Structures are given as C-alpha cells and as structure tokens.
Amino acid sequence: MSNHYGQAVGRVIASEHTNTTEFKVVLHDDCYLQLDDLVMVETEVPGFGSVRTYGVVTESEGIYEGASYESDTFRIAEQGILPAAKVRSAKVAITRVDPEKWVAPDPGEVVYQVSGEHRDKALYKDEMGRALPVGIGKDGEPVFADLDFFDGRKGGHMSISGISGVATKTSYALFFIRMLTAHPKILGEGAHNLRVLVFNVKGEDLLWLDKPNRDLTVEAREEWDLLGVEPTPFDSVSFWAPPRRSSGGVSLPDTGGRIVGINTFAWTPREFIDEGLLSFLFTDISDLRSQISFVEERVRSQLRRRAVDVAGEPGAVVLRDPSEAKALGTQAVRPDRGERVIRSLNDLVEALEGYLDPDDGEPEIAWTGRTQSGTVSAFMRRLHAATHRLGHLVAAGESRRVDRTQATITVISIQTLHDLGQRFVVGALLEETFREKEKSGQRLPLSVILLDELNKYAPRDSRSPLKEMLVDIAQRGRSLGVLLLGAQQTASRVAPEVLENAALRVAGRLDAAEAERSEYGWMLPSTRARARIFKPGTMVLSQPALPVPIVLTFPFPAWATRQEEVLETEDPFQGL
Amino acid sequence: MYHDHVAEELTETLEQDTEAQDASAARLHIETWSPEYGAPLDTTEEVVSGPIDCQVETSDWSPRPPSLEGCPNEVAFVDGVRRIEARLTLDHPDDGPVPGLMAAFGVGYVQWDRAGRRSSIDGIEVERMLVMAGGYRVGLDTGPRFPISFESVPGDDPSELISHLQRRMRSAETALVHRLAGPDRLVIADGPIREVWPHPIVGYIKTHHVMYLGKTERPIIGRLRAGQRSPLFLIETRLPRYSWYLRLADLMGGHSWTGIVRGEVAAAMGINQAVKTANWATGLLPGLASEGHLDPRAPQNLVPIGALERDLRRNLGDPGLTIRALRAAVRELMAA
Known part of the structure; x- marks a missing residue:
C-alpha cells in the first residue's frame, strides 16, 4: 500500500511508549526497513490538527512472539510444534515534526517510508539555504x-x-x-x-x-x-x-610517478626572512617548552631589521647594521669584499652561527638576549638539523613560491x-x-x-x-x-x-x-x-x-x- | 469383563494413608506440577465413569508401540482458558445477598502442519459474561470496549456460577472442534470428549481423577516407557468411549504415574479406527511434551497447548482494565 507520502511499511508499535525522540515501527510481513531509511507518521493532535513526524531508522529488530525461552527457538523453527509469530520492527529516531508541535506520534498509526517531497522534509532540505x-x-x-x-x-x-x-x-x-x-x-x-x-x-x-x-x-x-x-x-x-x-641547475620536482606538469616551489632567503618563516622551523613539540622560542623570536626580528637585497642576485641578502639597512630600505647593495652573501638556508645558518655562537668571543646580546649558552646551542643544533632536512626549500634566484x-x-x-x-x-x-x-x-x-x-x-x-x-x-x-x-x-x-x-x-x-x-x-x-x-x-x-x-x-x-x-x-x- | 469404580478405591487408599499405615513398601514423590495447578493425580472435578471393559483391543496387557501410519498431516489442538474477573453481590431486600460473578473465557486452536514444520494459532474467540445466581439478571453498560453478556443460573449456590462458566467454555470448545473436525485432520481437544464424531478427535486428559484400571491391569502403567500406550479399554457411559493411557516422557525420579496422560475417542468410530487414532496420538504427543523447567504442568501440558493458553490469556485483555470498566458501570447504575 502506498500513497503520496510513500509506501506504508507498518505501524507505530503499541506495546511501548512513543516519545518525541524515538518510536518503533512494527512491519508488515512483506515490507522491510533498513538502517538509515527515512519514515513518516501522521498524527492527529486533538484541537490542533494533523502533524507529520519524520525520522530515520536507527535499528532493525526481529523476534518470535510467543517464545519465552531460548530453546523455544528450536520448537518453533526446527520442530514447528510451538506456534509463534515472527515480528520484525525498526527503531526510528525522530528528525522533525511538521508543523512544529512537539508531540509524540500516536501508537498504531501507519508508518510510511517517504519519498520525494516528504523525503526532502525528513532531511530538512526545504529549510536549507543552499x-x-x-x-x-x-x-x-x-x-x-x-x-x-x-x-x-x-x-x-x-x-x-x-x-x-x-x-x-x-x-x-x-x-x-x-x-x-x-x-x-x-x-x-x-x-x-x-x-x-x-x-x-x-x-x-x-x-x-x-x-x-x-x-x-x-x-x-x-x-x-x-x-x-x-x-x-x-x-x-x-x-x-x-x-x-641534487637536480643540478635544473629544478626538477621531487616526485616519483609524475614529473610532467608539476611546478617546483621554494622560498628565497629574502622571502624566508620577510615572512618570518624561521618560526616554522621550530614546530617540534619540545621547542615551545624551552627558551628556544625566545631566541627564535629575537633572531627572527634581527634578521628582518638587517637583511638587505643584493644587487644582481634576486632573493639573496646580506646582513648589515640595522641603521644602515633601514636607510637602504628596498635598495639593493653590492656585497663588500669578504661579506657573506646569504643564498641558501645553509648560508643563513652559518651567518647566524657567527652572531650567536662564534668560535672566538662572546655571542652578541642583540641576537641572543641573555639566554644561557645551552639554549643557544640547542637553537643552533635545531637550525643545523633543519638545514639538512629542508635546506633545499630555500634558495636565492627568481621567486618560485x-x-x-x-x-x-x-x-x-x-x-x-x-x-x-x-x-x-x-x-x-x-x-x-x-x-x-x-x-x-x-x-x-x-x-x-x-x-x-x-x-x-x-x-x-x-x-x-x-x-x-x-x-x-x-x-x-x-x-x-x-x-x-x-x-x-x-x-x-x-x-x-x-x-x-x-x-x-x-x-x-x-x-x-x-x-x-x-x-x-x-x-x-x-x-x-x-x-x-x-x-x-x-x-x-x-x-x-x-x-x-x-x-x-x-x-x-x-x-x-x-x-x-x-x-x-x-x-x-x-x-x- | 468387570466393572469397577476406581474413584472409590482411590479414596480408600487415601484413608489408609491417614490411618498411618505402613508405607515402607511405597515410595514418596513430589508432584512435578506447580501446586497451584493441583496435581496430575487429582480427586476433584468433572469425572467420567462407568463400567469398564479391558478386553476390547486385546487381553494381552503389555505396552503397545505407536504407529503414525495413515496419520493426517494436519493436527489441531483445541483448548480454552477462563478467568474470573470479579465477584458481585446483589443486595436484594427480600432474597438477601445474591452471589454473581463476572468472568471471561477464550477458546482457540493451534494448527500444526507436520510436514511444513510450522504451527500457528487461529480461531480465537473471547466472551465475557456477568452471571447472577437465583435467576437474577442485571444489565450494566460497560461501554463498547467491553461487550458483556448478562446471564443467570437458578439457585443460589456460588459453585453453580463457576460450573456455568465452565459449561459455556466447554460448549465453545465443542463448537470449535465441530468446525475443525474432518477426515484430513487429527483434532486433539482438551478434556473428555463430549459428542460423537465420525472424524479422528482425541480427548486429551491430563489429570487422573478416576482410576479406570483394575488391580490386574494397573501395573502396566509402571511398565510403559515414553511413547508407549496401554491397550484400549472401553468406558461405558452415556457416550461410550475407548480410552488408553500413554506415557509422554520418562522423568527422572518420577513415580509410575508421572508423565502419564489419558486419551479417549468416541467408541462410535469403531475399534479399528480407535486403535489407529490411539496409535497416532501415541506417536505424536511425546514429541510435544513440555519440559519441567519451562512449564509448571510439564510434561502433560503440551507445548502447542501451553502457547495457545498464553495467547488466549493475553486475548482476555488486561484484568485491571476490565474491573475498572465494571466499577464505572456499577457506579453509573447506582447513580441513576
């Protein structure tokens, strides 16, 4: 039996209380409901009119009514000497009551498996903006x-x-x-x-x-x-x-199966410094617990203040005194003789080593603050490790971001x-x-x-x-x-x-x-x-x-x- | 042939017991049925008795094996349950208090398809009545949900009221048996047979109020194994019947009458058909015996009948609702 609501599959179970969150359906012999099926019941609310309760099947059950003991199963199904009625039912979680009168569905009412417009209602499609x-x-x-x-x-x-x-x-x-x-x-x-x-x-x-x-x-x-x-x-x-x-001068993507149509990406030292990417080298769980992040913050800002573009070498930088760098602005300079030009992460780390952990003399306080030397060493250790692992992601040259x-x-x-x-x-x-x-x-x-x-x-x-x-x-x-x-x-x-x-x-x-x-x-x-x-x-x-x-x-x-x-x-x- | 009223003998036995006779030769047993159902060996209630002839099938009183030869595929079990819902008293100014009761009974049957190995319950009918003694009849409006018939019995003996209920239930059962009976269906009906039928109908008696066998034949009961029956004997009553004892199950620790039931068919069907029918019943019923841990009247209360009774009781409705409807109706009547 079916009508505009859908197919009638059974009735709301009468031996249990229905409520506004769930009810059970006892099924006709020739129908079934599986999990996630959508159903609807129409209930006549006294003094108001009819409301439709929509729901989704959350469990499916079956039992022999009349079997009181587990061994009755054999008497019913194998020997056939115990009369019993096979009853299949389904549990339904209520999704919607329309119009919104929150009353439980009436026991004994016909349950429909919904389709079309009523399925949309069960799924609130009619109320979705997009x-x-x-x-x-x-x-x-x-x-x-x-x-x-x-x-x-x-x-x-x-x-x-x-x-x-x-x-x-x-x-x-x-x-x-x-x-x-x-x-x-x-x-x-x-x-x-x-x-x-x-x-x-x-x-x-x-x-x-x-x-x-x-x-x-x-x-x-x-x-x-x-x-x-x-x-x-x-x-x-x-x-x-x-x-x-190690792709030499050519920049080949580091992929296995596919090479064609794949762009390579990297950051130039200039981009690395400007965007403060240094902080993403310290993403290990242990890094934030220690003072390392303090050093990292200081170094990051020092780099920003000191980096100056190198003429003729896009993306590469040299580190100058902050006041000089400020005066230069975006102007590029020619590196002085013997001045370290930073073209890769390795160059940067080596330059930092000179400030933070020089072989001779004390580290510069402008870079390290007053952190203990152990912290600075730990910072440098991590930088070295990072160079080893992702050094190839930072390289001077045309921007390849x-x-x-x-x-x-x-x-x-x-x-x-x-x-x-x-x-x-x-x-x-x-x-x-x-x-x-x-x-x-x-x-x-x-x-x-x-x-x-x-x-x-x-x-x-x-x-x-x-x-x-x-x-x-x-x-x-x-x-x-x-x-x-x-x-x-x-x-x-x-x-x-x-x-x-x-x-x-x-x-x-x-x-x-x-x-x-x-x-x-x-x-x-x-x-x-x-x-x-x-x-x-x-x-x-x-x-x-x-x-x-x-x-x-x-x-x-x-x-x-x-x-x-x-x-x-x-x-x-x-x-x- | 000899005539015997076993009931008397049984009473004698009981009297002997009360006189503290020597019981050392006998063994003491606990009945398997729950005490609220009485016992399979019970000495009250409706009794079929008359002259007995133990030679109708054979004079060789040894256990007989079953045979399912020619047994119909369809077997129906007919039974009824009754329930007293309320006792009433009509406070009559002249005749004094007149007893009455409201009761309900239901009858139905289980259809067993042996080849298909399935059973189903059908034909359920429920009736509710208000019976007054002394020929009084009262009318109450209990509403459409509780249709009641108003009946009366003559005299003012309260036990008459129960008998009336029992009679009404039995006659509904009989009507149902009548409807079901046919050459292709074996009908097993609860209690003694009440009419002459041309078709295979077996009265199934679970309790033994009367001892039908004489001292010579009685030892056969102890020798019957599960699935064996005694030879047929004739009970000559208004409705002559062939009867036999059969053992449903060998119960551990049971006395010789444990697990014994009695079957009967109308003698009108002739001794040959009676032997056949008895053989069928003997072949079928032990397989339907209930088990002690599952049914308080095991093994005599057969599995299909137990299920039917459960279903019938449920069909009688909720007793609380009935009494509530009755109270409301009485209140209304008194207010009017």
Missing part, C-alpha cells in the same frame, strides 16, 4: 548539506575522521571539493575565485586529480549524474612539489619531505593564506584548505606555532573565508578547538575504541556501533541543519588516484 549534494543516501537518492554551514555564513569548516587505509577521508574531502566547484550556482558568490589548497601528505594519491580514472564504472557514472556532476576529473589544478635535492592564483585547486606535494619539512611548508603556506585574508578582511573569495593528519599539525596535548595557527583558522577563519577541511585518523588526538569549530562533521570507518570517545558524541549509538564496519565509501555526516547524522556513500572518483588508474587519452610516445 543545499549542496554531498553524497547518496541508503535509498539511492542524494543527501544534501547546507552550504551556509560550510562557507562561513552560519558556520564553517569540515572535520573528517576515519582510519586510514580504506581511502575514505581524502577521497571524501576531494569529492566534497568536486561538488563545491561543480555547483557554482549553489555556492553562489563564493564560487567566484574560489581557491582550494590541498596538501598531499602520503603517497602520490593527489597528483592525478586532473586525469580521468580508467576504472570508472557505468554505475559510478550514474551516481555522479544523480548528483548533477559530470564524471570528469578536476579541470583547474596546479601541482607543486619541492625541488629535488607557490602561486595559488594559477588554478582553482593547488596541490602541494610534501610527501617526500621529512616531518620537519612538511610542517614547515604547511605552516608557511597557511600563514601566507591566512595573513592575506586577514589583510583584506573580506570573507570572499573563499579559500579552502584540505589538510590530512591534522593530529600531527594540531595535536591535542602540546603547543606549536603551527597548532596555534590552525586553532586561529578554526576560530576566526569562518568570518575571513578561510575554511579548513581537516582530516584525521583519530579526532581524540586533535586540538578540541579545531574540532569544535567544524560545523560539518564526517566520519568513515573508525577504530572500535576510538568510536567510543566523546569526540564522536554527535553520532547515534547505533551508528557508532556500525562505524567500525563501514565499507570504504560509506560515511556518516552531521550538520547543524539536521538533528541526526545521516549515513551516506559517495561515488567512485572520476579522477585517477594512482598512476595505474590514469586513463591515457593520447599516445604518450607521440612525437618521439
């Missing part, structure tokens, strides 16, 4: 999220959790970005000049975003169609990688860098993006940042300049249009400020112990229990517009995620 399809529900229909809660109007940021290896977090984040970029009409004015900064921290999964995936099936195509998006790769992507350490205006999506490949180097690059680029927006004070154009392994960059239990920046982005980024798409294996290890500010929360498969933590309190208990067995491609999404989280799937990516997946559209050997 409904963006963000996945496919269990019923095969699109699930929507209100963009007002992502782009900063009412809320911002998205947090994605899930164990790695089942390719869910980054895949979902990219799918979400694809939806954002492919639906400019829904995104509205934010679509103009939208910039997405993506960090590739593991493997080379994200270096093929512009290539079609040859494993894309017909079914996946249909899913993309359902979401209103062409199953094509991203069309506006620029890729950036650090240069190889990342140009985020080149394409909508900017992929920064940092997987080959040491941890210290990764933190440095992430810190430097976030700083750049955030300061830029801070200066403009405008929410638009929107700047989205996709960063995996947030637990590494914004750990719960320690301090670092990087964490402080991420917390700052989480707290103020919303109004400045800097939107964090953060992913992590374990939300419990990420700074709570970062998590709490994310309006959209998504989780894929979770570790069993992790799923029990309070960070996942937004999930229904039944969903939590199921989260440990989610298949790849299944996520649960919570958004402020909807009181219960919705389980969804998303289509197989239309872009390649590995070199082997790339669909070769032309002969690679052509012209050879």
